[in-house]
Amino acid sequence: MCGFVGVFNYQTQSFVKKDVVVKMNQLITHRGPDDEGYFDDDFLGLGFKRLSVIDVAGGHQPMTSDCGRYTLVFNGEIYNYKTLRKGLEKKGYTFRTNSDSEVVLALVVLEGAGFELKLDGMFAMSVYDSEHKTVTLYRDRLGKKPLFYSLTASGVVFASEIKPILASGLVSFDVNWSVVSDFFSLGYTVSEQTPFEGVKALLGGHKMEFSMSGHRTEKWWSLDVYSEANKPVVQDLKSQVTSLLERSVQKRMVADVDVGIYLSGGLDSSLLAAMVKKQSPLKKLKAYTVGFASESYDEAEQAREIAEHLNLEHRVIKMGPEDFVNNFTDVVYKSDGLIANPAIFANFLLSKESRSEIKVALNGGGGDELFFGYDTYRADKIASYIPKLPSSVVHLLLKGCSWLKSNHKRLGLKYKLVKFIDALKFNRVKRHYWWRTVFSDEEKKRLFLFNSSHDSFEQYQKAFSDFSGDDFFESASYADLNVWWVNMGLYQGDSMSMANGIELRMPFMDNDLIEAVYRLPRKQKFNGWKLKTVLKEISYDFLPKHILERPKSGFHLPLAQWYTEELKDFVEEKLSEERLSKIPQLNTQEVRNIIDEHLNFKFDNSFKITCLLVFVEWHELFIQNFNEK
Structure with a gap:
């Protein structure tokens, strides 16, 4: 398990400054505190940080094949590497280490295209072909190991985390407000887009090749489903x-x-x-x-x-x-x-x-x-007996819930009841999505001081559409x-x-x-x-x-309680008017309303407050002050 960074100037074929790669690499030391390595060739620079888990003494990276053609940086674990190794040895490959990384490199050398299909594990990697001057990025089937990239005028910058890309000085970045909208809806971001304009994630089950003629992305795995x-x-x-x-x-x-x-x-x-x-x-x-x-x-x-x-x-x-x-x-x-x-x-x-x-x-x-394992599946079953209701009826039902007091204990009755009723104005698919949301569309309109036509339901809708079963x-x-x-x-x-x-x-x-x-x-x-x-x-x-036979409770933090007691001052400080004023896209009064509603036990807004805390801190760290870190 490790981390890596890279700069590939395939467009301009210009020299990569090693100090840039070193600077990027130092930002992911936490991912690999045991070892580090570098590689440069023409217009490519690679950096690597290693957490030694398999073959602690060996497995140094970047790793170059004996023929000198291929160079690998690899983050992850291959669980079937011993089986693969035996097959490669029968084909005449001589191993220098006992690492799973070298097994991957040997597959590249002997198997070529499609080698990734033989890997059972979690991984993100970069393979450099010095003969054809190509760099190919790979990510495991579901995307357990992260991999980000940004296209530049010279080529591409890539890394296991976003910070090295931002610190490279090779990309300009600003807030991607459509992604921020998704974040406030869901509490996380989705798909290949990141909160930074121009920085993307390579999706799980995909590979991306960069060459003198440009770049192309290919999906190499998808989950089969059946009727x-x-x-x-x-x-x-x-x-x-x-x-x-x-x-x-x-x-x-x-x-x-x-x-x-x-x-x-x-x-x-x-x-x-x-x-x-x-x-x-x-x-x-x-x-x-x-x-x-x-x-x-x-x-x-x-x-x-x-x-x-x-x-x-x-x-x-x-x-x-x-x-x-x-x-x-x-x-x-x-x-x-x-x-x-x-x-x-x-x-x-x-x-x-x-x-x-x-x-x-x-x-x-x-x-x-x-x-x-989620109660939302039971909610789907119960809601299947209830037709789609007019918004006016839903509004009346929600008004009837207003007299209930929130006790700020583990997802109380009022929270669940309001979320369930509010979703009844939608069809079955959107109901399932809605039960997983934090801010509703109307709440985001009050929070954001800009007009956004972005629909955060799109990714869930796409996943339902991609499902080919019945x-x-x-x-x-x-x-x-x-x-x-x-x-x-x-x-x-x-x-x-x-x-x-x-x-x-x-x-x-x-x-x-x-x-x-x-x-x-x-x-x-x-x-x-x-x-x-x-x-x-x-x-x-x-x-x-x-x-x-104990009832399932699910894992939750007592933030709802802490925000009204021990963390009340922390919330007030982190979401102060002074800090919020540095983000003109947010409605300061609406943030205040959300906090007060929670403090007065009118509703459990702990998820909303957590989203606000994280976003304001993120904005200060990465948008306002990142170059100072």
Whole structure:
């Protein structure tokens, strides 16, 4: 697990200044504190930072083939590298190291075009062909490992994070307000666009080649989906999924350094921990949990019970308001793009506190998307019995909810009821999207002091349209995976762990498992009411019944409470009129109204306040003062 940067002046064929590449590379030291390297050839400059996980002594990058033609910088892990290595050795390739990076390079040399299809893992990489003077960027199937680029008058600048691109001095940047609009709608940004005009993300499952004749992008992977009529009932579904998940866990335990697990107390991470212990019963697995003082949010006791049952070396990391304050600026800065899911602050603290003991961690991310774990799927089922209502009727229903008081505990009744009712004015597809939004379109109109015709629903709408199956619930799961999880879950997982030099691995995001799950009949996975049916059935073979029959609560931070108590002054300071005045596109009075409504317990605006806090801090760090850092 690492990070890399590059400058390729293929347009002007001009010399790349090494000091520019070095400056860019130093900004991602947190991603790779163990080693660094550089490469330059004609009008290409590459920089690399390494976190040593496989073949700690070897695997130095950039790595050039023996023939001298190809040079690789690679970030990620290839789980089937040992199998691939044996096949390459039979073809006569002689390896110099035991690293998975050299296996990738050998594939480039011997296999050529399409080699990426053989890789099972997470990766972002750049391959330089000195004979044809081309640079090709690759990103893994879903986009677990990040890769950004910006086209310049001379060519292209690319990096594992956005900061090096901005610091290169080769690109001009300003706010992309359409992306900001998406951020306030969703709490994260979507697709290839970033909050910076001119800086883009290479999408998962895509590759991009740069040559003297220009550049071209190609999609090399997509998830196959099927109509329900073409999915036969699976008789041994439980054993099939168990086998796939166990194999995924086994692959992700391969490392030459210590591997731990982030244990939330929920079903997904608990099942993964149990599978690790089954495969290595004598191994003392280190487990880490974030705990809170507030009982309605704290799941540390459930995690402790699971840890004791599995004989894990368990550590609870207590998170308080002071941790939020102390890490806030670092979280916003290290995440580069805009993301305001409250879990990022807990994930940052987890990786920060566990870094002294482990270099690799497993977590249960992605299980809810694959196996229908969200209450929004139940909401879809309930709403299917309710026709689309006129806006006037919805308005009256919402007015009737106004007398309810918000208690600012874990997603209270008023919050859920208002979100559900408000979506009833839309069709089925937009309802599903709406339940995942933070600011509504009307609320954004009041917040922004500019006219924007941008529709943040587009990406969810596109995901539903791209789904070629015939089942609504399956299409909702597909959209959540490809919009919510790819853009929020995978990105925050990588950025917050790598901010502290931790490699995060997600067994539920295994290629074989994902493809197999989408071949299963939807009704065998979700009947409209019971969530995570398949995983629960599997878990009875690994965990005690009383643990499994606890109600699902989901992971949340007590920000709603903290914003009215310990963090009240922090909110007032960060969203002061003085700071807001430096962003003339925001309506200062509307921000004040949002804060007051929350403080007066009229509505839980904690998600909105978090979005505002993150955006104002991001704007100050990257737009107002970035050149000073």
